Amino acid sequence: MRSTPRPGAVSSTVRRGLVAAAVLALGSTAAVATATSASAAVSCKVTYSASEWQGGMSANLTIQNLGDALNGWTLAFTFPNSSQKVSQGWSGNWSQSGSNVTVTAMDWNKSLSTGGSTSIGFNGTWSGSNPAPTDFKINGVSCNGTPQSPSPSPSASPSPRVSPSASPSPRVSPSASPSPRVSPSASPSPSASPSSSPPPPGTHVDNPYSGATGYVNPDWSASAKSEPGGSRVANISTAVWLDRIAAISSGSAGNNSMGLRDHLDEAVAQDAANGSAPLTIQVVIYDLPNRDCSALASNGELKIAQNGLARYKSEYIDVIAGIMADSKYSNLRIVTIIEPDSLPNLITNVNAFQACQEAQSSGAYVQGVQYALNKLHAIKNVYTYVDAAHHAWLGWDNNFQPMVNLFYQVATGTTAGVNSIDGFIVNTANFGATVEPYFTINTTVNGQSVRQSHWVDWNWYVDEQSFSVALRNALVAKGFPNTLGMLIDTSRNGWGGSARPSGASTSTNVDTFVNESRVDRRIHAGNWCNQSGAGMGERPRANPAAGLDAYVWIKPPGESDGSSSAIDNDEGKGFDRMCDPTYGGNSLNGNNPSGALAGAPVSGHWFSAQFQQLMQNAYPPLS
Numbered sequence: 039m040r041s042t043p044r045p046g047a048v049s050s051t052v053r054r055g056l057v058a059a060a061v062l063a064l065g066s067t068a069a070v071a072t073a074t075s076a077s078a079a080v081s082c083k084v085t086y087s088a089s090e091w092q093g094g095m096s097a098n099l100t101i102q103n104l105g106d107a108l109n110g111w112t113l114a115f116t117f118p119n120s121s122q123k124v125s126q127g128w129s130g131n132w133s134q135s136g137s138n139v140t141v142t143a144m145d146w147n148k149s150l151s152t153g154g155s156t157s158i159g160f161n162g163t164w165s166g167s168n169p170a171p172t173d174f175k176i177n178g179v180s181c182n183g184t185p186q187s188p189s190p191s192p193s194a195s196p197s198p199r200v201s202p203s204a205s206p207s208p209r210v211s212p213s214a215s216p217s218p219r220v221s222p223s224a225s226p227s228p229s230a231s232p233s234s235s236p237p238p239p240g241t242h243v244d245n246p247y248s249g250a251t252g253y254v255n256p257d258w259s260a261s262a263k264s265e266p267g268g269s270r271v272a273n274i275s276t277a278v279w280l281d282r283i284a285a286i287s288s289g290s291a292g293n294n295s296m297g298l299r300d301h302l303d304e305a306v307a308q309d310a311a312n313g314s315a316p317l318t319i320q321v322v323i324y325d326l327p328n329r330d331c332s333a334l335a336s337n338g339e340l341k342i343a344q345n346g347l348a349r350y351k352s353e354y355i356d357v358i359a360g361i362m363a364d365s366k367y368s369n370l371r372i373v374t375i376i377e378p379d380s381l382p383n384l385i386t387n388v389n390a391f392q393a394c395q396e397a398q399s400s401g402a403y404v405q406g407v408q409y410a411l412n413k414l415h416a417i418k419n420v421y422t423y424v425d426a427a428h429h430a431w432l433g434w435d436n437n438f439q440p441m442v443n444l445f446y447q448v449a450t451g452t453t454a455g456v457n458s459i460d461g462f463i464v465n466t467a468n469f470g471a472t473v474e475p476y477f478t479i480n481t482t483v484n485g486q487s488v489r490q491s492h493w494v495d496w497n498w499y500v501d502e503q504s505f506s507v508a509l510r511n512a513l514v515a516k517g518f519p520n521t522l523g524m525l526i527d528t529s530r531n532g533w534g535g536s537a538r539p540s541g542a543s544t545s546t547n548v549d550t551f552v553n554e555s556r557v558d559r560r561i562h563a564g565n566w567c568n569q570s571g572a573g574m575g576e577r578p579r580a581n582p583a584a585g586l587d588a589y590v591w592i593k594p595p596g597e598s599d600g601s602s603s604a605i606d607n608d609e610g611k612g613f614d615r616m617c618d619p620t621y622g623g624n625s626l627n628g629n630n631p632s633g634a635l636a637g638a639p640v641s642g643h644w645f646s647a648q649f650q651q652l653m654q655n656a657y658p659p660l661s
Contacts, residue, residue, distance in 0.1 A: 114138065118137075123163050250580070298321070331387065342402045347406060362414070371419060375592055427466075429505035446513070464526055493553060561627075
């Protein structure tokens with residue numbers, strides 16, 4: 039079982055607004071630059087897109103090979119403005135001399151077949167103006183001409199990007215005025231309406247939760263029923279976690295005794311007992327090599343340096359896909375939650391963690407997720423939702439748009455492109471409030487925006503629902519279909535009980551106002567492990583708001599995030615100090631106490647004290 043997400047870098051730059059990407063495409067079949075190198079005639083196209091804010095930018099470049107196959111490439115271009123600088127680059131070896139920029143290929147993306155492409159990018163700075171470069175060259179040959187359509191080849195894999203530092207930047211001065219931005223509360227584009235009559239069983243529908251009943255995991259249900267009062271929630275649908283290869287055939291560790299086939303067979307039986315309503319079963323795909331590269335509590339069994347990616351494909355994804363494709367399961371709606379924590383770590387934690395650096399430089403996370411999407415999307419009754427962390431991880435500008443860009447790059451590198459992803463999920467196994475009822479990001483206190491409070495800390499979102507709506511809008515604007523749906527894991531974000539405020543504070547101090555008004559009672563929004571005072575949240579239901587497919591319980595309440603002290607185990611899970619209630623914190627959580635409960639077992643194992651507290655503080659309260 040995994041730990042919950044870690045926070046991302048806090049932006050110290052107030053962005054003026056999301057700038058639409060400007061695209062410059064160079065190259066054509068009719069007029070392309072060609073030359074003979076040692077091994078190939080070079081002909082190419084480069085697409086450059088960038089978003090910018092005052093003094094900063096984030097750019098993505100796609101290199102398409104139109105000539106002979108290349109085994110190694112060097113991209114060169116010149117910034118038009120001498121103030122333009124590359125500060126961080128990804129998916130290549132970046133260097134800059136004056137205004138001249140050079141990028142050489144990495145081992146995993148150096149080979150480009152005819153028609154093949156790869157994506158690279160950078161974060162940078164500028165002053166005065168930020169014009170797009172135009173003089174791109176590959177191996178010394180200019181890429182210019184009329185834009186042509188991208189190659190339909192699915193073999194090219196967009197690559198992961200390096201992110202800003204995982205350590206929070208210094209806070210913006212409290213006197214700084216927040217800058218205007220498109221409101222994150224804007225209504226999302228409407229998703230397709232559910233059909234008025236039930237579709238035939240096995241049909242791939244827009245929303246797999248609509249009109250369906252949820253699978254009740256017998257393992258979790260038995261644990262819940264063993265607790266006083268647990269029968270009140272024991273029949274709620276929770277997800278099945280496949281957090282190691284052995285869990286596919288047998289849930290021999292943690293709180294699970296059933297393997298994947300056992301669960302699917304049980305789902306068929308529950309489906310038959312439910313009558314005409316379809317049944318949705320949720321399965322978490324969670325075993326990437328170098329898994330949870332920034333959190334020790336849920337490190338996994340596979341390592342990149344030990345052939346982990348090949349094993350992930352052949353021993354894990356291929357086996358799961360083979361089981362799910364069995365015709366006896368074709369009437370089920372199988373929702374897969376794809377690799378919590380993986381892609382967001384490539385945005386926020388590459389600089390600070392060697393395991394994340396290896397995941398980025400090898401391309402293992404991106405290639406692994408793409409492989410999973412290709413295999414699972416090909417099964418018509420399987421639905422794919424990719425993990426998108428949470429608002430307190432990606433809600434700052436230097437994380438939000440780069441994450442959108444990376445999601446798009448990953449999707450377009452799959453066989454089905456953006457259609458390989460049915461949706462995204464936020465707050466997986468985390469504690470962020472679904473909705474903060476007593477203030478929004480637009481609230482001001484005595485002339486100060488709540489963004490200036492220490493709790494919000496210049497984030498653009500105060501809760502998961504506003505974040506998920508804004509993320510969906512940005513993804514659709516980027517090129518994902520309008521049928522894209524969002525999920526919010528509400529299993530542990532109820533924050534009820536006596537500590538829950540009953541209304542907005544009357545304080546005129548912005549920090550006091552936010553602290554007295556917020557229903558999320560964590561010490562810091564970056565705290566993620568077995569949080570003291572948490573409660574079960576909204577019960578699972580479909581179509582809770584425009585653009586949202588469902589509220590779901592992906593993290594089974596009562597299953598630990600990680601041990602509060604070091605415990606030997608054979609599941610590859612280490613001891614993370616953020617699970618230690620005596621820990622005073624680090625830069626990722628503002629050097630605040632961890633807020634974790636004492637006496638916690640290894641992640642995924644049953645934690646009775648936590649379960650009891652989650653029931654006690656549930657909101658809405660349990661009846």
